[in-house]
Amino acid sequence: MFTYFKMKKNENRIKAMFYGMIVGFIDNQKEIIDIIQKMYAALKDIPADQFKDEFISKLAEIATEHPTKEE
Secondary structure, three states: OHHHHHHHHHHHHHHHHHHHHHHHHHHHHHHHHHHHHHHHHHHOOOOHHHHHHHHHHHHHHHHHHOOOOOO
């Protein structure tokens, strides 16, 4: 009986780690989608010949608005 509870404890610990990784992945996806939406809104009216320069400058602006998370 003791080994059963020990096994269940380890199982719950593994499940918690797994679910935590899934939540972290979903949170990162939301941030990426936000950045892509902002990039699209900023660059949708730019001609193709100026796109590269504008893309780099807008990406830099968005990157300074969203500082990276430090864990």
